Amino acid sequence: MTRPDSARRAVERLADPVVALDEDRRVTYRNDAASDRFDVRVGDALSETFPAAAVDRLREHCERASRRGEPVSVRVALEDDHAVRIHPDGDELTLAFQPVDPPSDASDASNDAPSDPTAEPAAGTPSGARTDGSTTTLSELSAGDLVASTDVAAEFELKERAINEAPVGITIASAESDDEPLVYINEAFEELTGYPAEEVLGRNCRFLQGEETDPEAVERMSAAIDAEEPVSVELRNYRRDGEAFWNKVDIAPVRGDDGEVTHFVGFQTDVTERKRAERAARRRAEELEFLLERIEGLLGDVTSAVVEADTRAEIEAAVCRRLADSDPYELAWVGERDVGRGAVQPRESATAATDATDAADAPTPDPDAEVVDAALRTGELRVSADGHAAAIPLDAEDAEYGVLVVQATRPDAFDERERVVLRSLGRAIASAINARETRRILVADSVVETELSFRDPDLSFVAVSRETGAELTYRGSVHREDGSLVSLFAVSGADGERVVKAAEDCEDVAGATLVAEQDGASLVEFDLPADAVVSTVSGHGGKTQSISAADGEGRMVVEFPESADVRSLVDDLQSRYDGTELLALRHRERPAKTKQEFIASLSDELTDRQLTALQKAYVGGFFEWPRPVTGEDLASSMGISRSTFHEHLRAAQRKLCAEFFDGR
Structure with a gap:
């Protein structure tokens, strides 16, 4: 018999009461003597078991024992006075009761003195039992035996509860019987497999195996059990309803005091999700x-x-x-x-x-x-x-x-x-x-110039011209990293703020901003989506040359290389915007412009004063920061006023930008 079993039976045979309490001070265990003497039931609260006066003293000393982490003693008045020894085990307690009245005259005549609870029993008499087979009173146990018995009982209760409530399946199989039958399973094993205890106990655990169980893993388990050695395997098992699952099984031998194996303890864990994750990872790696x-x-x-x-x-x-x-x-x-x-x-x-x-x-x-x-x-x-x-x-x-x-x-x-x-x-x-x-x-020398007409109000420039009566002229676009577009339109014939408001009401405009307004003309910025008409043209290999809109009609001129599929762009635009028409297809030569030709063209546009102002500003470092020279210095070098110099410089810059942006 194992030590916990022996201790538990010894406590149950005691003639004096022993009670175990949980952290809420409810009874989790009582021996027969406690049940008979105090009418104690498992689950009762301390206050439901003893008189109020005794409960207060018991509760006070229970808390003291818990705080100290060591046994304490207290004397309480029940039907008779009792000495109570309180043994802590974490938040749980074991209470051992012993009457303090001396024995009656009918007791052992050879004992003239009052009973000593710490007195040793007669030689050859085991603790907890008389030589004639009757039960032993607590007063006849030594203090060491009492503490050991109550401590072991509490320890046993704790371990038994821990095993039952463990989150993994736990089994104990007998090694002393043929075929290692199961003698114990915990609740987690029942939940894992679906088998209740009455269908499992007395059987070998191989009933969990099935057609897809790996025979090599089973052989490794059998060999380890025969050799009385620990083993750990993973194999496919089957629940009571036939569902397969991956089971990690750890088995270890349990030896008695003589070193012989008496039992095998098994720990069974469902690792199905991990196995699935591993298979998925392997598939992803292969892919x-x-x-x-x-x-x-x-x-x-x-x-x-x-x-x-x-x-x-x-x-x-x-x-x-x-x-x-x-x-x-x-x-x-x-x-x-x-x-x-x-x-x-x-x-x-x-x-x-x-x-x-x-x-x-x-x-x-x-x-x-x-x-x-x-x-x-x-x-x-x-x-x-x-x-x-x-x-x-x-x-x-x-x-x-x-x-x-x-x-x-x-x-x-x-x-x-x-x-x-x-x-x-x-x-x-x-x-x-x-x-x-x-x-x-x-780089094409020969291009196809395509002119298109739009009347669909889904196009912002068409809708704005119709709503406000303004004339819009396209000035270029800038692409953002997300593919959206910022397009600039010169506006005449309507107030700039009104144009902005009308643009913001268009579905294809994310936002509109009035950039500048002067002398009845405005520059307005449209924030357009990635699929704006300019982007569509670019996607088909075309280059937008111009866009204009007035009175609800838009016109667009697009350049394509000679061999481009212009028809696909026209079909695309006609499918997206109602009323789109192809007005003209013109084939013309577009000679490449050299650097010298670009400079010559720009020089023809600039007056002598504008070219001089631009050149002096560039060479003098006027465009650097910090500026080494001021506009006044440059104006003085040209013999003109500062305001006149800036007028020539701005005119030159405007013509330079026009040649660069409009001439591309």
Whole structure:
């Protein structure tokens, strides 16, 4: 028998009362003597058990024992006077009661003196029992035995409660019986597995195993138990309702006083969530490794080919060749929507065929395929119903550059990881084409000048001109980092504040500011979204030359390179703004302006006095800070007044800015 069991039984056999209290001073344990003598029940409060006068003294000394952390004694009057020994254990207490009256004359005749509660029992007589088998009184136990018994009882109660309330499943299996049957389970084990104690006790714990339980983990457990050694494993177990869960099982042998293993204690923890997290992390790592390899290979090669290409056609041809040569693809082609025909026209294509026989059977582009239309219509990557083809729209900065279509040899080629690569590839190709088209318009000698008319009030400059009667003239825009736009308009024919108020009422204007107002003319700043009409034009490769609006009608002139797809811009604007019309398409030469020509043009605009004022200000350091020279000094060097000098300087600066901003 273990020490706690022996101590508990010894306390239960005591003829004198023993009571255990919790931190709220309610009874958590009483032996038979306490139940008989005081009618004590588990759960009773101290005040419900003893008379009020005794309760006050007991409560006072209970608090004292708790504060000191050591036993205290007190004498209280119950039916008879009792000496009470109070033993603290944290916030819990054990009370041992002993009558203090001397024994009657019928007691042991050989004992002439009053009973001594600390007297040792006769030699050979164990504490808590007489030689004739009757129960032992508390007065016949030694002080050491009493303290040990009550302390052990309290310790046992605490440990038993801790085990029952532990957040992990705890089992105890007998090592002295065949097949290690369970002799104890705690409440957490019942909650973890769904099995009640009556269905578990007496059985080996292997009933938790099932078809997906790892036999190697089971073998490791069995080998450790046979060798009487600790073991820790993780394996799939099954609850009573059949639900699988991952169980971390720790088993340790428990040895008796003789060193022999008497029991095995097991700790069982549900680690299902951790296992799921580990599997998810492994999947993410595998996906990341795949993407890195794919990006370094396919995307890296295609990007290199795109960077090296000089024209849009070269970009598209390089992309198709590289994709067609990449497993598992057998065909790649780029097509562009023909607005006039209402269909997609292939521009470049390549197949994986390497000889004449293969070439005869090689797949060909199918521009009428539903997946192609779906990609262009939604602006998103789409995979065909049979899984063999994917279409990736080529869009950049609101400009559409067609669609890239790849066809695979197997239907499972376009999983989510491959789609991530293809989306990145589509963005890279579209950005490269956009950069080439933008550069081409900047250096093109021959341009297409397109004039458009707008009447849709959703356009702020149209709505403001209609509302206020003002005439608006576009002066340029500045792009912010978030893609939004700040556009400047010169205003005439209406009060500037009225124009600002009318602009703020427009849905496409985030804010409006009156920058300057003089002589009936104003400069107003419009805060526009990223999809403003100027940005749309730029996304299609065009350059806004001018915008004007009066009486509810707006006019825009846009320059495109000779080979640009002007029709796609017109269709885009007509679909977004009602009443949009294409007024004119004019082909003209735009010779490049050299630095010398720029200087000559500016010099022609400046008067001698303006050019001199500008040159003296620049050379003299007038534009630096702090200024080494003043305007008065420069005016004196020119033999003119200070105000006249500043008038010439401002005029020169205005012409310089006009040549730079309007001449681009």
